[in-house]
Amino acid sequence: MAWDFDSDRAIYIQIVERLKFMIISGAYKKGDKVSPVRDLSKEAGVNPNTMQKALGELERIGLMQTSRTSGRYITDDEEIIKRTKEEFAEEKISLFIKDMNRLGYDKKDILNLLTDFKMEEKDE
Amino acid sequence: MAWDFDSDRAIYIQIVERLKFMIISGAYKKGDKVSPVRDLSKEAGVNPNTMQKALGELERIGLMQTSRTSGRYITDDEEIIKRTKEEFAEEKISLFIKDMNRLGYDKKDILNLLTDFKMEEKDE
Amino acid sequence: MAWDFDSDRAIYIQIVERLKFMIISGAYKKGDKVSPVRDLSKEAGVNPNTMQKALGELERIGLMQTSRTSGRYITDDEEIIKRTKEEFAEEKISLFIKDMNRLGYDKKDILNLLTDFKMEEKDE
Amino acid sequence: MAWDFDSDRAIYIQIVERLKFMIISGAYKKGDKVSPVRDLSKEAGVNPNTMQKALGELERIGLMQTSRTSGRYITDDEEIIKRTKEEFAEEKISLFIKDMNRLGYDKKDILNLLTDFKMEEKDE
């Protein structure tokens, strides 16, 4: 059995995921300026290099663009954001279904549970 | 923004969740004997105290029972297991929906996505 | 006019290009074991992190594969190597033609020059 | 393996090649006056001595002429320019072919690739 506690999920990966979520969820809008590496790293309490690595990854994915002199920006390519969001959702769904399956719920059960599920109005 | 990386998300909590999942998913059956704390802790690579704390929590919940003389057992109270499972599922659903909401999918969207989602044939 | 002397082409980029060329030219064969990061970095006289970055890039491109415990290997996916090689050649050709154009040779001239060019038998 | 990164590929050589290219490509015409060393060096961001060395080399080659009183000029000897251009092209071709050979393309392959290569319409 795999007993690896997620304590060791690389920090820069966690940063990537967090920022990715903020972008695809719209917390950061396309074209928004991103704070300087140094500020972000200080804010997050990590080394600038670590933050740099995370941002580099986001740029590689296409969610950010860099202008050497004027800073970083959220991509203005809506298509990429949309696609990333759909991939993310698909993965969430997949994991969710896998978990539910392991609990013994089949697809029909899941649909029923979801249909009956009352949406909370207040959201934390 | 909260930048606490889950490096320190209490390990015992992670153990509790893992074992809870194994019980409600049927990997551990009702009445099964649970391995000694020392074995479990070694297997998981954690301090025995940590494992002890996790098992204590499971006992508190009612999923395990301790007989001072013959060790620890999974509860044989099916009702508790069933109820825990339902709560667990409900929470999974709730979290899932919250995530999807934050991505901009409403309940109808989610149902559509799930309906269209093609189940994987191979499982784990 | 751009007077940037290539003195500042990032070292890790130069390493990437060099290794890429060795792979697509067949100096490194598919599946070959790559020396450990530390050895390579010492050999090249750079910091291990710099070499790591270069190798990471090559892995990202798909020319190398990493096995956490047993080291790095040249990819065994011939298709990727072939494709990379073709892209590389295409770029070389493009640059070559652009240079020749600027010298005043058009495509026909270039073909004539190449046809007349006597291959050297001894190579350096 | 030779791991010398071109960080120190003599800058004056790079300048020589650049200026040589500008002359043989016609960006500088025969007989044109050359800007003063001090201006050129400032423009290129190099030490005047470095620029001086480069210009001296170009003079040695015969592409520039110095009149002690009125400054430096591009040679008005078309023959030299033409010859230099042909040598330059020959070298480009030679290097190009050597690279392609190392990639595994023989002369026939190269001619095919070039024939198929579609010229870009826009040229800087």
Place this chain on the structure above:
DNA sequence: GTGGTCTAGACCACT
């Protein structure tokens, strides 16, 4: 011993 990650701190180019 392997790769991977992280920190601290520095320097560079560009503007």
Place this chain on the structure above:
DNA sequence: GTGGTCTAGACCACC
């Protein structure tokens, strides 16, 4: 002040 790169040196997980 911006991002980018590099070094030195450390620690971790895995086998």
